Amino acid sequence: MGKSRKPRRARSGGSILRVLAWLLLLGLAAGGWLLWQDWNRFVDAPLRVQTAAVLDVPTGASFAAIRRQIREAGFSDAHDLYWRALAQRMGVASRLRAGEYAVPPGTTPRELLRRMAAGDVIQHRFTIVEGWTFRQLRTALAGENGLRQTLTTQSDAEIMRELGAGADHPEGRFLPETYVWTRGDSDLQVLRRAHDAMRRALDEVWAARAPELPLESPYQALILASVVERETGKADERPQIAGVFLRRLRLGMKLQTDPSVIYGLGASFDGNLRRRDLETDTPYNTYTRTGLPPTPIALPGLAALRAAVRPAPGNALYFVARGDGSHEFSADLDAHNRAVARYQLRRSP
Template sequence: MSHSVIQRGRASWRFVLVIVALAIIGCAAWFWHDFSRFAITPLRVSAVGESIDIERGTSFKDIVHQLRAQNLTTSSPLYWRLLAEKMHVAGRLHAGEYAVTPGITPQVLLTDMAQGKVMQRDVTIVDGWTFRDVLQALAKADKLKHDTVGMDDAAIMQKIGAPGENPEGRFLPESYAYVKGDSDLDVLRRAHEAMDKTLATLWAQRDPDLPLASPYQALILASIIEKETGRADDRPRVAGVFVRRLQKNMLLQTDPTVIYGMGSNYAGTIHKSDLTTDTPYNTYTRPGLPPTPIAMPGKPAIEAALHPAPGDALYFVARGDGTHVFAATLEEQNRNVACYQLKHCK
């Protein structure tokens, strides 16, 4: 074989090798580009509120399979594995429920799982709710364990570390975050601790010479104020009326306590006969405060009970627009009732 033929053969092989090398480089470049695009391309989230729930002990392969089964991704499991290895999180993903929000990328989702940033939900205790209302809200809370089912009030209070307490009024109205697997008892325990802390702080700052012997009496009064008005400007004035009546040993005569004492007999209307039917909560027939709160008072109502507005008013009546008109004498109160309740204004 001539030297020139050998040279041409070597040149051909070099050309082939160059082509192969370029092809390999090209494929690698394309693969890296596609992989990089995958890492930052949002998942296929079709609706707000989607999530992925990873059970304890789930393998990385099964996590990717679950993502594909939920149609959140069509990308190769190889890409997911490579991304996890690149991020050094492949063996550090935590079990739990994770939010899959519109715009979330594989990189962000894996970061959330590695950091255990599980999905949080909120349940709200509303100012003025009764304990029955609170339990009903917890029963409807999604992904919350309902451990209180079948428990009576005493058992619930025992479970949250407050044995012997009446639950009414004992839970601070606000929103509480929880994650899947938390129990309604967990939420109640936190709400109870929040009320204890709030009440103790506000009691220490109370006005002097209040006719209240304990923080619990302040809680009872605050619950009445809460049910009488939702207006911030009226709360201290309503509180002032009740405080002065207590100081003068006058009956409180407040309808919300009567309604609470009626229990399931209350059908939306209070009659004159209800005001004369004695119950432990009827402040038309019994002096002083009722034996327990009648609702969950919010912090503003507690503050009003402990810092009542000064004045001489001993009565008030609703105007019908959410506000109240106040009176210092029974004669003035009767005129206000005739005007605002009976519509016989002069």
């Protein structure tokens, strides 16, 4: 009897083990399925961002360090394994780039990693305004938050040497335009882009210049363009203003342009141009000297550059401000004096 009971107990014990094994497998499968479902929800669920935020990833940051930044910023408290699994699946674990990344509301973990792998960083914009002087440009660059400052203690001449143009006067050498920069860029890099852009623009307009201009070089065109830029803010008047100055140069007349005199006064100019200023000789006083000023007096834009080499036809030799931003043009001195009386003298106190 004892022998006949042993096999039955063995079969009963084996069945229990098999059931337990199956239950364990089912539990593992169910747990795995739930884990898989939870991971999938994580991948495309919006991060915890209520307002637009920025993730600033430093150069050389490891994946673990980036994950800590995300957690400390409060964007997500998901386990590191979830982030690692997603990065591995996307094939970006070793390709995340440093930089500033925008994290607007609705951003998902998948989208954030995609941006970081693509280097889709925040792009800042710096605008050089037409008519600025180089001093104003330097001041604006120094105040650009986030831009790496390397030039604050350098002189103008040292900056030009850094740009490979050590013999050049800096005034007028940078094209007014909007330039994009990203975190880590320096003020010198922005200046270099503007310097290269002006060189290309000047080469382009000089090659397309009108025949028989009384200008001997692209640099003279740059000087004239800077004067035109400072004389008027109206785009449609720039070719007319340029025409007046070019005809004066051709006839050997003095340019008699106030902005050049003001530039020559430098920091001593208090906003009020007096008769004695017009009579005091300086290299930039176009009332006492014929020809162009020795250097540009501002940063001319592309429209002023084009006007300087493609002036409007006509016979005007004078112009006077009307007081509304536009100018009255005259071909002779008598007509000019009448325009001055009409637009200027009647406004005098």
